[in-house]
Amino acid sequence: MFGLGLNDARPMDWKRYSPEGAQLSIDLPGEPLDASQVFPEFLKGSKMYVTYRKQLVTVVSRLELPGQADETMLTAAFTAMLNRVSSGGEVKYQIVSRGPVGTIMQGTTTYGGKAIETRALLSSKGTSSWMIVTMFPQSAASTVRDAAERILNSVKLQPRASRAPSIIGVHPQILGHGGLAERRS
16 A cells, blocks of 8 residues: 555654644654655645554645635545545445544545555645545554544644745744754654
């Protein structure tokens, strides 16, 4: 899945990350790998990161769309992703909750003959949207489901304004507009 082996035995080494260009901070069980090169030209400026540990795959993406995004569009994108990952099995999904950060969805699909559980946080502001997706074999649910929940619950969006407010005499790097790659908790 995403070119990553699901049998990764490395321990979950939790840190708080702010991947460059993702405009969010998030707790992850391992360092995220940049997978942004998979985006087509019309999504220029979008970023995607992937991490995996103990059969838990996490995809963190911020999409910069040509037009406004809404919940319906993001839900359709999530279900399309489930269908694309599915190896012929039935895809099921549901909206679990809606909150100030976004919509939480969960679903199931089949990949490589295994039942896969997915959970996602979907959010949008203007032309920026975020999809944070966790996937794991249902056979591993008892050991990684809590980790998937921790990831989704830890998300703090940091959308950038189209124009940053200017404060005379203060450099933008001081205000935190730089490309912070990792922040330790």
